[in-house]
Amino acid sequence: LEGTGVELGVAEASSLPEPGLPPVSSVLPYDEMRSQDGAVRPHYAALERRISTLSPAQLAERQRTLERFFLLQGITFTVYGGESATERIIPTDLLPRIIPAHEWDRIEAGLTQRLQALNMFLADIYGEQQILMDGVVPRELVLCAPSYRREMLNLFVPHAAYANVCGSDLIRQPDGAFAVLEDNLRVPSGVSYMLANREAAKRVFPGTFRGANVRAIDRYPDMLLSTLKSMAADWRPNPQVVVLTPGVYNSAYYEHAYLARLMGVPLVEGRDLVVHENMVYMRTTTGLKRVDVIYRRVDDDFIDPLTFRRDSGLGAAGLFNAYRAGNVVICNAPGAGVADDKAVYAYVPQIISYYLGEDPILPNIETFLCREPAQLAHVLANLDKLVVKAVGASGGYGMLVGPHASRAQRDAFATALKADPENYIAQPTIQLSTAPCLVDSTIEPRHVDLRPFVLCGDRITVTPGALTRVALRRGSLVVNSSQGGGSKDTWVLAGDAKALRP
Amino acid sequence: MMLARVADSLYWIGRYVERAEHLCRLCDVLLTATLDRTDAASQVARIALAAAGHPDPAKVADPYEAALGMTLDRDNEGSIVCSLASARENARQVRDQVTTEMWERLNLLYLRMTAPRADLAFSDGSASFLNEAIADLHLFKGAADATMSHGEGWSFLLLGVHMERAQLIGRLLEVCYVEAPKSTLTDHFALTSLLRMSCALEPYLRVYTADVQARYLLEFLLLDAEFPRSIRFCTQRIEEHLTTVSRHAEIAPHASPDRLAGRLKARLQYADMAEIEAAGAGAFLTNVLDECAAIHKALYDAFVAYPLELRLPA
Numbered sequence: 001l002e003g004t005g006v007e008l009g010v011a012e013a014s015s016l017p018e019p020g021l022p023p024v025s026s027v028l029p030y031d032e033m034r035s036q037d038g039a040v041r042p043h044y045a046a047l048e049r050r051i052s053t054l055s056p057a058q059l060a061e062r063q064r065t066l067e068r069f070f071l072l073q074g075i076t077f078t079v080y081g082g083e084s085a086t087e088r089i090i091p092t093d094l095l096p097r098i099i100p101a102h103e104w105d106r107i108e109a110g111l112t113q114r115l116q117a118l119n120m121f122l123a124d125i126y127g128e129q130q131i132l133m134d135g136v137v138p139r140e141l142v143l144c145a146p147s148y149r150r151e152m153l154n155l156f157v158p159h160a161a162y163a164n165v166c167g168s169d170l171i172r173q174p175d176g177a178f179a180v181l182e183d184n185l186r187v188p189s190g191v192s193y194m195l196a197n198r199e200a201a202k203r204v205f206p207g208t209f210r211g212a213n214v215r216a217i218d219r220y221p222d223m224l225l226s227t228l229k230s231m232a233a234d235w236r237p238n239p240q241v242v243v244l245t246p247g248v249y250n251s252a253y254y255e256h257a258y259l260a261r262l263m264g265v266p267l268v269e270g271r272d273l274v275v276h277e278n279m280v281y282m283r284t285t286t287g288l289k290r291v292d293v294i295y296r297r298v299d300d301d302f303i304d305p306l307t308f309r310r311d312s313g314l315g316a317a318g319l320f321n322a323y324r325a326g327n328v329v330i331c332n333a334p335g336a337g338v339a340d341d342k343a344v345y346a347y348v349p350q351i352i353s354y355y356l357g358e359d360p361i362l363p364n365i366e367t368f369l370c371r372e373p374a375q376l377a378h379v380l381a382n383l384d385k386l387v388v389k390a391v392g393a394s395g396g397y398g399m400l401v402g403p404h405a406s407r408a409q410r411d412a413f414a415t416a417l418k419a420d421p422e423n424y425i426a427q428p429t430i431q432l433s434t435a436p437c438l439v440d441s442t443i444e445p446r447h448v449d450l451r452p453f454v455l456c457g458d459r460i461t462v463t464p465g466a467l468t469r470v471a472l473r474r475g476s477l478v479v480n481s482s483q484g485g486g487s488k489d490t491w492v493l494a495g496d497a498k499a500l501r502p
Numbered sequence: 503m504m505l506a507r508v509a510d511s512l513y514w515i516g517r518y519v520e521r522a523e524h525l526c527r528l529c530d531v532l533l534t535a536t537l538d539r540t541d542a543a544s545q546v547a548r549i550a551l552a553a554a555g556h557p558d559p560a561k562v563a564d565p566y567e568a569a570l571g572m573t574l575d576r577d578n579e580g581s582i583v584c585s586l587a588s589a590r591e592n593a594r595q596v597r598d599q600v601t602t603e604m605w606e607r608l609n610l611l612y613l614r615m616t617a618p619r620a621d622l623a624f625s626d627g628s629a630s631f632l633n634e635a636i637a638d639l640h641l642f643k644g645a646a647d648a649t650m651s652h653g654e655g656w657s658f659l660l661l662g663v664h665m666e667r668a669q670l671i672g673r674l675l676e677v678c679y680v681e682a683p684k685s686t687l688t689d690h691f692a693l694t695s696l697l698r699m700s701c702a703l704e705p706y707l708r709v710y711t712a713d714v715q716a717r718y719l720l721e722f723l724l725l726d727a728e729f730p731r732s733i734r735f736c737t738q739r740i741e742e743h744l745t746t747v748s749r750h751a752e753i754a755p756h757a758s759p760d761r762l763a764g765r766l767k768a769r770l771q772y773a774d775m776a777e778i779e780a781a782g783a784g785a786f787l788t789n790v791l792d793e794c795a796a797i798h799k800a801l802y803d804a805f806v807a808y809p810l811e812l813r814l815p816a
Contacts, residue, residue, distance in 0.1 A: 071613065072606050072609060072610065073602070073605075073606070074594065074597070074605060074609050247595075248591070248594055248595045253594075254597070257594075257597035257598045258597075258598075260598040261597065261598035261599075266504070266505050266508070266598075267596075267597075267598045268505060269507065271507070272505050272506070272507050274810060276814050276815070279815075282505060283505065283506040283507070283810075284503045284504055284505055284506055285503065285504055285505075285506055285509045285654065285658075285747065285751060285805040285806075286503050286750040286751045287751065287808075287813040288810075288813050288814065288815070289503060
């Protein structure tokens, strides 16, 4: 989950802004469980009734059951430093977050539309570049982005599916509408936590779960496998799929192993692969075996030292040439990350209407591009109200949270902005919605976001579930696991006439 | 067909698990034997420490500290906790190939051995601490037997177990029959302790009754066909599993490890106890241990670290 977080509102809302400045946000966040008059929303009613019958001690006992499940399964990340490396579990919250069917329908339609448009955009910018010719997206914005891979130009990608696995970060705004905060088309992680949270939640609230008519997510691994298989060349009847991991020291290693195990495919490291005459093989006990599809969980830069970073030991030399030759498929395609660039993000609504002729179903967060002089002037005039982010940076680095920054910090940032405006975007400070969480045996609201997972091969599938990330500190808006964030299970309810299976 | 790296890891899981179990037993015997302050007891302590790779005579003076170090010292690569950590680390690297049931067993044991208060648990009752560890390792093997497919991966796991077992028992016999003073071999207490260290007391008694003699003991631990910790039994399993995994590999016959394994198996199967005694047990044991090392190397060359040039498609 590292480095994939929501990079908004790094400072805590409870820390006091400078005197004389407006508060971060005067609107109350949307509460997932209760409406504004304090009444419990109907889809939370059953859970609320169940919780109210449990004593704090019983709740704590269930929390321990949950944690024991994660520890026993080895769903841990390693914390280095001190005498020896210790392993910790990802903080997990007991109470599920519930999304009713009609809200999910909208999310599903919105994500499908968005990924379809983004894949068409990628096929275009690595092909004819019509959208750049038509001036819908500035040419230099795309071609100069560090994540744009010229090596991918005019390369055949099956079904034009560049991003096969997509994890978008959604937030719920104070008015209750979902909006997309960030797309993630590189190597989105967290899906194993979605599945593991569900396993755990079934153990701690079996009755409520049964009564709620929750849509199943356990088919994710086989849907992922069929998506990957659909990417293989037609003349390879039984394609060999592998998961490529950077290795056991990667913080998401558990997820790589988990997915490989549930898909029943080998989990390979770069050193297991050999490229010979543009064919990719893995070293097995019975000799070399041809590989057709690589679901890689290694960043673009590291997959092939001959094409990308020369100091990489994580990939296989010659892999990209084998890909060019059409003898292997790499998922997601290298260079797909250019479509989740922070500056390109601002153009996604236009991209959707350009290719599909539709209005976006899920809106963006309002974004100011400092490259545009008029917008830069607006940003500079309102630095105390905005969050400014560097385009290339992630994980909360290189950003300014206007309302919480000192005058000196804002002045320093203004200088940086004027010197290199193309490198920055700005967004208003936003409120994440809150959901009830168990904190020290009492139930309190905490801020949450939502990361659903979308698959795209020969067709687009939205998994009816998501990872809900939680900012476990009171008032905090940071949901990154590296900064005190946790996660909780997400129940997407089936509508009345809806099939239970995806 | 499985990844060479995965086969390697499964093999080492088997080896480390077996090593941890053997060390638990050595520690247990070391601690119970030294409750008596006799010469024989300190001789047993010396044997246990030497078999565990700590021939330092100074350690015999404080068996509790020595056992504690052998069990929980994370800086000592030969300790039980380090063996378990290595087994678990290997399992983590092939987490997609071991079943959840196996992983949970191994992980639970590891978490208990590395818990912050593990040393207190050890001092509270070292015997029960060690016996629980052995029981957990048995549960791990049982879970593996019951839940893992008995295919190639299983064969590599058991190859590791039996290879390690053959070498550990071989080393233990070497310490007793070659390095220790001759008086050890006539001492009843030392001999029963040796049987305890190799978990052979009850099976031995069933075959030879309570007549504990150094000669029978050597025969039992070397050549018994049915006792799972005799070297002969181990080589039979090694040969079986090697035949299974060699079936699909394209290996040149002369380089094949199953030839070496078959030869060693036959040597033990048709060995004559009188001949071994006449030539000296030491020479025979050295030869067996060398053969085991050669099988280990051939296994690597054939399945894990083979030269790519020979395997590329024409």
